[in-house]
Amino acid sequence: MSEGTPQEDSSHTLPDWASNHPCYNHQASCKFARIHLPVAPNCNIQCKYCNRKFDCPNENRPGVASEILSPLDAVRRVRFARNKIENLSVVGIAGPGEPLANEETFETLKMVRRIHPDLHLCLATNGLLAPVYIDRLNELGLEFATVSIAAMDPYVGKKIYDWVRWNGNVFKGEFAFKVLSQNQWQAVELFVNSGILVKINTVFIPGVNDDQIGKIAKKAADMGAHMLNVMPLIPVEGSGFEGHRSPTNKEVKLVRDYCETSIPQMRHCAKCKADAVGLLGEDISFCL
Numbered sequence: 001m002s003e004g005t006p007q008e009d010s011s012h013t014l015p016d017w018a019s020n021h022p023c024y025n026h027q028a029s030c031k032f033a034r035i036h037l038p039v040a041p042n043c044n045i046q047c048k049y050c051n052r053k054f055d056c057p058n059e060n061r062p063g064v065a066s067e068i069l070s071p072l073d074a075v076r077r078v079r080f081a082r083n084k085i086e087n088l089s090v091v092g093i094a095g096p097g098e099p100l101a102n103e104e105t106f107e108t109l110k111m112v113r114r115i116h117p118d119l120h121l122c123l124a125t126n127g128l129l130a131p132v133y134i135d136r137l138n139e140l141g142l143e144f145a146t147v148s149i150a151a152m153d154p155y156v157g158k159k160i161y162d163w164v165r166w167n168g169n170v171f172k173g174e175f176a177f178k179v180l181s182q183n184q185w186q187a188v189e190l191f192v193n194s195g196i197l198v199k200i201n202t203v204f205i206p207g208v209n210d211d212q213i214g215k216i217a218k219k220a221a222d223m224g225a226h227m228l229n230v231m232p233l234i235p236v237e238g239s240g241f242e243g244h245r246s247p248t249n250k251e252v253k254l255v256r257d258y259c260e261t262s263i264p265q266m267r268h269c270a271k272c273k274a275d276a277v278g279l280l281g282e283d284i285s286f287c288l
Contacts, residue, residue, distance in 0.1 A: 034090040037074040038065035040102035046162040048240025065274040092122035095274035100129035130187030192224035217259035229266035
């Protein structure tokens, strides 16, 4: 084994059935397309790096969408996309809010599974509600799950998350992060045990969570996650980190190189919007 690569084990070996997911397989990213369905506007946490109010067709920023679709319109969009794109392989729901905080997510996935059983189902989540809905997701045949985790320690987490809504209550500070973090890691465990392939997304915020990302990588690997995606902070107008700097390309590479000793890294991320369609980096959603 070469230095700087994670040990081979079952969690890091991409199964054949997953080889045409463009996010999980770099080689597939220029051959197979995905479609994100923006059916989930509501969110149950407030990340300080997030502001979904700003969106334009010329940007690529996770968590934003140009419009919200009903489940029926979302399924129609999948049909239109299949007519335009031969190699569409994945249907995902990534917002623009938290998918699991919106019943429309489940309605959409159910219809897509029934009408297009050959397409992979993918979900991006903050993890808070995943332990509650794991059985429903398994019944729907979810195959891929991305869990966004930005910190391990409460004193850091409280700097990243403004509030968490859980069981009808809104929590703030370190306690809010503890609730979120506990559910996030339980989500990873449940997804892995269900045979769902797990990717972890971590926003790199210089000077805030630099020392957390390596810890996240190690725990994710230990729990059987397949891949880590280190995403550089995008300072967004109106967000808590509006004036914060983005990490440099060199800083991002150093963090990825360090984390790769624990878990494979996604280095080809296109920072997809919640309504992206097409190959990674070649969005054609405006044509649909």
